[in-house]
Each structure stands twice: as C-alpha cells, then as structure tokens.
Amino acid sequence: MEMVLQPRGSAAAAGASPATSPPRKMVKREAEDEEAAELQRGPWTADEDLTLINYITQHGDGRWNALARAAGLKRTGKSCRLRWLNYLRPDVKRGDFTADEQLLILDLHSRWGNRWSKIAAQLPGRTDNEIKNYWRTRVQKHARQLGCDVNSRRFKDAMAYLWMPRLAERASQSHHAAAPMVAAGNNTAPALPCAAASVIASGNNCLAKNNYYYEHSPGVSGSNCVVPSSSSSDSSLTSTDSTAAAHDEKSVQLQHGNGGDCWATTMQQGVEDHDEFWSAAAPALQQLVISNNDGGHRQFQDMQDLTGWVQGFCDGIVSDNNADDEQSLWSLDDIWRMQ
DNA sequence: AATGGTGTCAACCGCGACCTG
DNA sequence: TCAGGTCGCGGTTGACACCAT
Numbered sequence: 001m002e003m004v005l006q007p008r009g010s011a012a013a014a015g016a017s018p019a020t021s022p023p024r025k026m027v028k029r030e031a032e033d034e035e036a037a038e039l040q041r042g043p044w045t046a047d048e049d050l051t052l053i054n055y056i057t058q059h060g061d062g063r064w065n066a067l068a069r070a071a072g073l074k075r076t077g078k079s080c081r082l083r084w085l086n087y088l089r090p091d092v093k094r095g096d097f098t099a100d101e102q103l104l105i106l107d108l109h110s111r112w113g114n115r116w117s118k119i120a121a122q123l124p125g126r127t128d129n130e131i132k133n134y135w136r137t138r139v140q141k142h143a144r145q146l147g148c149d150v151n152s153r154r155f156k157d158a159m160a161y162l163w164m165p166r167l168a169e170r171a172s173q174s175h176h177a178a179a180p181m182v183a184a185g186n187n188t189a190p191a192l193p194c195a196a197a198s199v200i201a202s203g204n205n206c207l208a209k210n211n212y213y214y215e216h217s218p219g220v221s222g223s224n225c226v227v228p229s230s231s232s233s234d235s236s237l238t239s240t241d242s243t244a245a246a247h248d249e250k251s252v253q254l255q256h257g258n259g260g261d262c263w264a265t266t267m268q269q270g271v272e273d274h275d276e277f278w279s280a281a282a283p284a285l286q287q288l289v290i291s292n293n294d295g296g297h298r299q300f301q302d303m304q305d306l307t308g309w310v311q312g313f314c315d316g317i318v319s320d321n322n323a324d325d326e327q328s329l330w331s332l333d334d335i336w337r338m339q
Numbered sequence: 340a341a342t343g344g345t346g347t348c349a350a351c352c353g354c355g356a357c358c359t360g
Numbered sequence: 361t362c363a364g365g366t367c368g369c370g371g372t373t374g375a376c377a378c379c380a381t
Contacts, residue, residue: 128368136371348377350375356367
C-alpha cells in the first residue's frame, strides 16, 4: 500500500525561505526546494524498506545522505537513518517493555533526565524514540493523573515509593516464575536483573534520599542488561559494589540509609515476603496523601481514592504484560491495616 | 452505526556538535 | 581557521487504532 502524504510541519519545514534572505541564499534554497519536492515523505512503504535493507546489507550503513542517493531512495539521509535505527535494524526489540526495562527507564531518567539516547544505550534493542514515547505517553499520563508535574518532587516520590518498588517486585516475580538459574557467562556485566542493578546503582535522586537498595539472588537473573555505572559522585553504592553485594547476600533487601524517613526495613526472606515489603511503604504512602492534600494538586478524598489511583498507577503500566495478574493487586487498605 | 476523545507510535523538524576539505 | 556538509539528539506532529458515549 503506497501512501503519499502531505508534508508535515510548517512552511519553513517545507523549505520556504524568509523574505529577508539574501539573493544567493534564495537561489540555493530554491534548488533545495526543487530537490525536496521530489523527496518522498511520510510512512515508508514495504518496497522502500526492502530497498534500504538490501542496500545496508550489502554496503553497510553510515553516510546516510550518500546512502539514500546510492540506494535510489527518494528519502533524506535523515529519514533513512531513522527508519533503519528505529525500525528495520535486525536487533531492534519490539513489544511492550518488561518490568525490568520500565524500572530501568524510570531510574535512569531520574538520574539523566531526557537523555533518551543515553538511556536507550542501556536497554539493548530499544530505541531512544521508543523510550521517549513510553515516557511521554505512559509516565507523563500518570503525572497528569496525579495533578503534578512529571519533574516535581511529588511525582518523583510517587515513582520512588510506589511505582519502582512495585516494578522491582514484578520483575523479581517474573524472574522467579520464568527464569531458571542463569549464569553470568562471559558477559562482563553483572548477572543481575536490570531493575535490581539499576536501583542499586541509584545515585543522587529521590531514591538515594532514603538510600534503599533492592535486590535478590543473582541466580534468578532473567536478563543480562548492561548495568550503567552511577554518574553521581555521592552515590554510596556503585554498580560494581552492587555486584559484590548481590553475590554476597542472596536475599532481598530494603536497606534504610541516612536520614530516611520512609523505608526502614531489611528483608531477608526474599521477595516473596510481600506483606513486609509493602508494609514498609505505608509511611511513605501516608506522607504522599498528606502532601497531596496540602499542595493544591489532586486532592485524595480518602484511602480508597488513593488506593484506586495507586492501582491504576502501578497496574496500568504493567497490565499489558500480566493479563492474569489480578491476584497480585495490592490494596492500600491492606497496607494501612498493617500499621 | 456514528462521533468524539484519547493513546500510541512512526516520522519529521530544528539545532548543535562534529567532521572534512 | 573556517565554511559547508553530515550526523545525532530531543522535541513535536499527525495518522491511525481503540474505546466510550
């Protein structure tokens, strides 16, 4: 199916030149306009994909403008590069993000901000575009639901206290359920689940405030992502340290560090001990309610209201991957009763 | 069934960094 | 050193799918 679309964007994007441009530039721009007019834009056709794949298979990628011309594609080099890197590349990974990947994205974004390509480099097979879209559609949606900015302290607390621990738990559950004992092999990266290693490596973000780390036995690793080294100077636990810790202690830990006022538990029984895990979250949740009812943002009516939001917050993210996951829904009412 | 709202994601754009002659 | 070309990144757009009314 061939689709020829109108160009997206503004007249400037289509090559219109400002009235104040010097004549020589005008001439050059007109030439560019003529060239641009022949360029195909919009969705790629199957034929174009095939042409690009065949050309890169034979000649390799790079020099994208030249490549586009040599391959006979009526596309800009930019467009070819984007199509290849984000879609056609054989190692590109498609489908929903796993809990591990989601956790890693949240953690890395808390440290690096919108450095999508840098974040993508830590998730093999994932593209910066995909991660960016994930952030804008999924993560920011929940910030809107909470009525706060995605960069606000409030939302970061919600991520740190609600979302990330839950994702870590889910990641661990999936490893327990699906992954046999996996050796590290020749991979120089630590044989840790990405999520656990990532959180361990957390530096100067909201997680580090309470300085918890959450990990479990290296024997249940389900994926061997590259573990980023912490960029923060004040991180008390580097990824290298975390590797050693992971191997030393075959346990799940929520370690309370300096000045922490929320997480204050160490769990030695393993991640199966959900009650203890979530009871540790209760003070943080309570604080979240207080801060929300005090800040002119979303007002939670009561615990049920918050419970609903939290479940939507946590489960909406991972439900695609866990259709039969009803049993693992956690009620904040339950958490409250634990206090 | 029609319509409007919302979410998703591929693709585009502008800009700055880097490369090269 | 500098100008033009190229590349890569982050932000934005728009088509389409899906869902609720």
